[in-house]
Structures are given as C-alpha cells and as structure tokens.
Amino acid sequence: MKKVRENGIDGFGGLVSFIGLAVACFIIWLATGLATSWLIATLLYVAMASCFLYTTLIGKQKIWDQQLPQITLSTDTRALDIGCGHGMVLFKIAHRLPAGGHITGIDIWRQQDQTNNNVVVSSLAIHNVKPKAGRQQSLREIARVLQPGGQLVIADLGFSCNAYRQELTRLGFHDIQVTGTGINGWWGGPWMPTLVLRAIR
Ligand SMILES: C[S@@+](CC[C@H](N)C(=O)[O-])C[C@H]1O[C@@H](n2cnc3c(N)ncnc32)[C@H](O)[C@@H]1O
Structure with missing residues (x-):
C-alpha cells in the first residue's frame, strides 16, 4: 500500500526567496572583494532559510504534539x-x-459541509483565505459547524491570530487563549511567529 506523506514544506516561495537572497548576497560578497557587510547579509539569509526549514519540517510538528494532549477526544468525537x-x-x-x-x-x-463537530483544528491554513472578509467568513463557518461546547484550536501566523481572537469573541466563543510557540514557530525569525489560539464554542 502506498504510504501517505503527512507533511510538506509550507510557503515554498518564502523559502526559495531566502535561499535566492543568500546566493545573491554571496555572489555580491565575492564580486565586491569580500566586503564584510555582504558576508553578514549572506549569513543572515542562510539563518532565516534554516529557521524556516526547521519550523516547517520539525517545529510545526512539535507545536501540535504539545497542543493535542490538551484536546479531549472520546469515542463519539467528530x-x-x-x-x-x-x-x-x-x-x-x-x-x-x-x-x-x-x-x-x-x-x-474538496468541498464539504460538516456540522456538529466537537473538535475543530486548523494548522497554518486560514491566513491563506483572502481577503479579510473571507477569513471572517471562515470563522463564521467554524462557529456554524462546531457544536456548542466544542473545542477549537488554530495555529496560524501571529498577526492573523490576533484578528481571529476579536472575531471569535464577537461570534460568542469563550475561554479564548492565544499563546506563543517560541522558536518552533518562527518562519525565518521571531518577527514572523506562529501563535496558537484555543477557544470553546
Ligand atoms: C501551510 S499549508 C498547512 C497544511 C497543514 N494544515 C499543515 O499544517 O501541515 C496551508 C493549507 O491550507 C490550504 N488552504 C488554503 N486556502 C484554503 C481554503 N480557502 N480552504 C481550505 N483550505 C485552504 C492549502 O491548500 C494548504 O494545504
């Protein structure tokens, strides 16, 4: 039986940009007679690419390995x-x-319309929905398909999670907590962190 690959590289374009910039800075460093500033720029982009790769391949899994034991799962979980x-x-x-x-x-x-879920999770996906009104609609859909008392856990980019908190409050979610994930969630550096939002419908 073919084994399903459970993970891939997220935001491949971002990673390619960091690597491309590192290569460009390295070439300029050579061309400018080994000027220190271009070596520093090269090393900075190599560090950002390494950080990004760590988050997408390892850190993201660690974030969810920490979150999942906090979700109550039972024989009738949907x-x-x-x-x-x-x-x-x-x-x-x-x-x-x-x-x-x-x-x-x-x-x-795939289009699907699931209701009465008692757990909804989403990992680094909702920020992709454009524009802002689309993300708000996604959260309204989550409210619709999650049964009262159901658990919601969203891991997403920092600026997105803070907006989700406001919208979910408006939609009547409670016990909303937003927490950092440290270096496991850095997409190139601490200025692009992953946050985890937990809430109850
Ligand atoms: C960064 S990947 C994360 C994948 C997975 N959740 C993980 O953490 O490994 C973002 C995923 O969101 C999906 N996505 C983007 N826009 C979406 C939308 N409007 N509805 C459903 N999925 C969407 C993409 O196809 C992609 O698989």
Whole structure:
C-alpha cells in the first residue's frame, strides 16, 4: 500500500526567496572583494532559510504534539481539520482517537459541509483565505459547524491570530487563549511567529 506523506514544506516561495537572497548576497560578497557587510547579509539569509526549514519540517510538528494532549477526544468525537494539506495534524489526531471517533480533513481540493463537530483544528491554513472578509467568513463557518461546547484550536501566523481572537469573541466563543510557540514557530525569525489560539464554542 502506498504510504501517505503527512507533511510538506509550507510557503515554498518564502523559502526559495531566502535561499535566492543568500546566493545573491554571496555572489555580491565575492564580486565586491569580500566586503564584510555582504558576508553578514549572506549569513543572515542562510539563518532565516534554516529557521524556516526547521519550523516547517520539525517545529510545526512539535507545536501540535504539545497542543493535542490538551484536546479531549472520546469515542463519539467528530473532529474537523480545516486546510489539512498533507494531513499532518489530521493523522496525529487519528492516531489518538479512541475507536468510534472520527476526523475529517478539508482543503481547497474538496468541498464539504460538516456540522456538529466537537473538535475543530486548523494548522497554518486560514491566513491563506483572502481577503479579510473571507477569513471572517471562515470563522463564521467554524462557529456554524462546531457544536456548542466544542473545542477549537488554530495555529496560524501571529498577526492573523490576533484578528481571529476579536472575531471569535464577537461570534460568542469563550475561554479564548492565544499563546506563543517560541522558536518552533518562527518562519525565518521571531518577527514572523506562529501563535496558537484555543477557544470553546
Ligand atoms: C501551510 S499549508 C498547512 C497544511 C497543514 N494544515 C499543515 O499544517 O501541515 C496551508 C493549507 O491550507 C490550504 N488552504 C488554503 N486556502 C484554503 C481554503 N480557502 N480552504 C481550505 N483550505 C485552504 C492549502 O491548500 C494548504 O494545504
């Protein structure tokens, strides 16, 4: 049976940009007679690319390994992973689900309308929805498909999570907590962090 690849490189364009800038700075460093400033720029972009790769391949998994034990899963759990991609979070939850529990992943390759979920998770997906009104609509949809008392956990880029908190408050979610994830969630550096938002419908 073909094994499903559960993770990929997120934001591939961002990674290519960091590597491209590192190579460009390195060439300029050579061409300018080894000027220190271009060596520093090269090393900076190499560090940013390494940080990005660490987050997408390792840090992101660590973030969810820390979050998932805090989600209550039972035999009648109906969970939904929004923007599941290759299914990294979806498979982690599936492995933890007791027999009878159920998880569905949706992505833009498939339209589905799931209601009465008691867990909804989303990993680094909702910020992709453009424009802002679309992201607000996504949160309204989450409110619609999550049953009262259901658990929501969103990991996303820092600036997005702060906006989600306001919208979810307006939608009546409670016990909303936004926490940092440290170096595991840095997309090139601390200025582009991942935050985790937890809330109850
Ligand atoms: C950065 S990837 C994260 C994938 C996965 N959640 C993970 O953490 O490994 C973002 C995912 O969001 C999906 N996505 C983007 N816009 C979406 C939308 N409007 N509805 C559903 N999924 C979307 C993309 O197709 C992509 O798989």
